[in-house]
Amino acid sequence: MSPLPAPFADWFAARGWQVHPHQAQMLARRDEKALLLIAPTGGGKTLAGFLPSLVELADGHEGLHTLYVSPLKALAADIRRNLRTPVEEMGLPIRVEDRTGDTSYTQKRRQRADPPQILLTTPESLALLTSYEDAPRIFAGLKRVVVDEIHALAESKRGDQLMLALARLETLCPGLRRVGLSATVEDPPALARFLAPHPDPCTVLQADPGPPPDIAMLRTKAPPPWSGGGGTYAMAEVLDQIRRHRITLIFHNTRAQAEIFFHALWMANEDDLPIGIHHGSLDRAQRERVEQAMVEGRLRAVVCTGSLDLGIDWGDVDLVIQVGAPKNVKRLVQRIGRANHRYNAPSKALLVPANRFEVVECEAALEAVRDHDLDGEPRGPGPRDVLCQQILIAACAGPFHADTLFTEVRRAGPYAALTRDAFDACLDFAATGGYALRAYDQWQRLKQAPDGRWQLRDPRASQLIRMNIGTIQDSDMLKVRMRGAGKPLGEVEESFAASLTPGDTFLMGGRIVRYEGLREMTVEVSRDPGRKPKVAVFSGTKFATSTQLSARILRMFRQADWPELPDHTAQWLALQRQVSRLPEPGRLLVESFPHDGREHLCVYGFAGRNAMQTLGLLLTKRMEETGLAPLGFVATDYATLVWGLDRVPDPAPLFAPEALREGLEGWLAGNAVMKRTFRASATIAGLILRNTPQARKTGRQATFSSDILYDTLLRYDPGHLLLDITREEAMRGLIDFARLEEMTARIAGRIDHLRLSRVSPLAAPLFLEVGKVPVDGAARARLEAEEATRLMQAAGLA
Known part of the structure; x- marks a missing residue:
């Protein structure tokens, strides 16, 4: 018998649909406290999440009943469009709105006064809603929260912020039910713990995964280049695939690469196929035009980034192309799911490695997808800068008892293990700014009333706190506009704009524009299709190859041969084995060789780009200290290449874990990475205000004030909470020291040092890498002294 009430059963029947088993399960178990549904893309996952609410709302409900939270504003708008169909066709008394x-400000005010039955929102907008004094009235009738694409939120501070907001809703609405929806989950029990209010358990429902995807590497006439990340060598084959399919999504790992590829694709597009570009730095109106054209089937291809990763239903997309190694199997599976967005229809995808090494990485990713082996780093405890912000948000909503708020915060999955001492330290910081800053009025934000409750010292501070809610840290972005017409094109980073002089050209939205000048914090440009452009710097995420994918690549190297790889790559690996050897899973391969008058050291650590970059900094620092005269280094996801004046006789002492950590401590003390990390955490924690009623601070202003604060705290209050938080964040993010520690634990002192007479095949691509880091030390001074002596001798003065 159908589990659906008559109007719903009739509606499904009229469309020729049947209720999927996981949809029926969600309806049958709708009274459970927390449910996590893992279902393939196109499997009616969102409808499964909303079905219990629609059935309950069919009988009428005053005020807000269901809150839907998604990571993307565009996804919320798409869900609103999709929900409108069943609501209108069944004549349900339901208002669906997004926030x-x-x-608009007017609509937001109306929603607070008269909430719809279903409200679609984002973590930031929800946090803001909970900060109002009338939050108990707004959420009075709330029964269910649906969190879509929960795996994506769980990977960032936005997810931590959301779980704290849900803990607040739990206080306001006892008995609140939670639903998490996801297509790609590597560790369902961990994600269930993240979602469920502590200590309540969360039930995990897993739908039939459907048929395996049709996924392969794109074979090309030209081999990939030795280095680089563009994929333009495959342009003819990519265009051929676009001609053969209805709509193709072409994913890139960075916005800059997407711009380069789109420009090259457009120049090669002799058939004038309609092709668009979509990434987070483009103007919203331009992104919406591309989205609308996709929905209407007016585009044959869209070059994009993570801005189209998540569950928006683009209808006729029947091919996904991933340009560049995916770096992460879970992300690849998510992107593959954009094609054939239908239940029980295999998704079709092609991988285009951007360089020779990425051929190996792409093959490893293909094997992982076939083995259903998803990757993902284990989640750490909830970050304390987000908790500091939450304490301020709670104060905006009204006075609170510290004991009550501590209990509430511990109900959020990421903060279930939070100690009272850690909470009190965050409360003290939110109230006073901490020991070194408590003398300044601007950081005296909370006070304790005679009844023991904490409240805002000045109620007017709530406006500033609300204006700065959120965990997304924009890089310092400047708007780009056409001169004269004033048409917005998007944004570029402030540091890139500062490098431009009038007449320079760069790519924006696939077109070449000429820099005219900076006017009122806006980059003014004009059209200039003539010259070779610079590439704009965009703030999008730069991925590192996951630990699991790195381990797979190392296991592949142990094979006798590689019949699954193209001949050019298999021959390259065979030559490496002949000239040197291939890296192994439990050992560290270190090659040293002379080249071009310099000594080189190549370390194959396979720890991801951030960690290998940090390793380069630490190795050159240690080499400098021991008189080995390094000149510079360059790093990729899999190796670090160091060059200098002197041969390293035995590299093993350079890798002693204690020495690496000691070197890190010294390097971190005055490093710009720490100041950048401090600025981000201080902004989230509420110490630095990016937004004020007068104007938003520029990046330079914010950096200046945060640098002064950092130096002050380091000098007068080295144990300050924010310095502790900064250190944790830097170790976890930009520096990724945990991956280095994982590498040293994995090799356990087993270091294979091979002295070669020339560059090895595996090291050769590193010489072509951009991003070389010079070392300004004894080696450079020695070179300058030698050059001075030569000049003096040539002049007859020595």
Whole structure:
């Protein structure tokens, strides 16, 4: 018998649909406290999440009943469009609205006074809603929260912020039910613990995964280049695939690569196929035009980034192309799911490695997808800068008892293990700014009333706190506009704009524009299709190859041969084995060789780009200290290449774990990475205000004030909470020291040092890498002294 009430059963029947088993399960178990549904893309996952609410709302409900939270504003808008169909066709008494950063002030005010039955929002907008004094009235009738694409939120501080907001809703609405929806989950029990209010358990429902994807590497006439990340060598084959399919999504790992590829694709597009570009730095209106054209089937291809990763239903997309190694199997599976967005229809995808090494990485990723082996780093405890912000948000909503708020915070999955001492340290910081800053009025934000409750010292501070809610840290972005017409094109980083002089050209939205000047914090440009452009710097995420994928690559190297790889790559690996050897899983391969008058050391650590970059910094620092005269280094996801004046006789002492950590401590003390990390954490924690009623601070202003604060705290209060937080964040993120420690634990002192007479095949691509880091030390001074002596001798003065 159908589990659906008559109007719903009739509606499904009229469309020729049947209720999927996981949809029926969600309806049958709708009274459970927390449910996590893992279902393939196209499997009706979102409808499964909403079905219990629609059935309950069919009988009428005053006020807010269901809150839907998604990571993307565009996804909330898409869900609103999709929900409108069943609501209108069944004549249900349900109002569905979204509330994001794009919603008008007037509509937001009306929603607070008269909430719809279903409200679609983002973590930031929800946090803001909970900060109002009338939050108990707004959420009075709330029964269910649906968190879509929960795996994506769980990977960032936005997820931590959301779980704290849900803990607050739990206080306001006892008995609140939670639903998490996801297509790609590597560790369902861990994600269930993240979602469920502590200590309540969360039930995990897993739908039939459907048929395996049709996924392969794109074979090309030209081999990939030795280095680089563009994929333009495959342009003819990519265009051929676009001609053969209805709509193709072409994913890139960075916005800059997407711009380069789109420009090259457009120049090669002799058939004038309609092709668009979509990434987070483009103007919203331009992104929406591309989205609308996709929905209407007016585009044959869209070059994109993570801005189209998540569950928006683009209808006729029947091919996904991933340009560049995916770096992460879970992300690849998510992107593959954009093609054939239908239940029980295999998704079709092609991988285009951007360089020779990425051929190996792509093959490893293909094997992982076939083995259903998803990757993902284990989650750490909830970050304390987000908790500091939450304490301020709670104070905006009204006075609170510290004991009550501590209990509430511990109900959020990421903060279930939070100690009272850690909470009290965050409360003290939120109230006073901490020991070194408590003398300044601007950081005296909370006070304790005679009844023991904490409250805002000045109620007017709530406006500033609300204006700075959120965990997304924009890099310092400047708007780009056409001169004269004033048409917005998007944004570029402030540091890139500072490098431009009038007449320089760069790519924006696939077109070449000429820099005219900076006017009122806006980059003014004009059209200039003539010259070779610079590449704009965009703030999008730069991925590192996951630990699991790195381990797979190392296991592949142990094979006798590689019949699954193209001949050019298999021959390259065979030559490496002949000239040197291939890296092994439990050992560290270190090659040293002379080249071009310099000594080189190549370390194959396979720890991801951030960690290998940090390793380069630490190795050159140690080499400098021991008189080995390094000149510079360059790093990729899999190796670090160091060059200098002197041969390293035995590299093993350079890798002693204690020495690496000691070197890190010294390097971190005055490093710009720490100042950048401090600025981000201080902004989230509420110490630095990026937004004020007068104007938003520029990046330079914020950096200046945060640098002064950092130096002050380091000098007068080295144990300050924010310095502790900064250190944790830097170790976890930009520096990724945990991956280095994992590498040293994995090799356990087993270091294979091979002295070669020339560059090895595996090291050769590193010489072509961009991003070389010079070392300004004894080696450079020695070279300058030698050059001075030569000049004096040539002049007859020595």
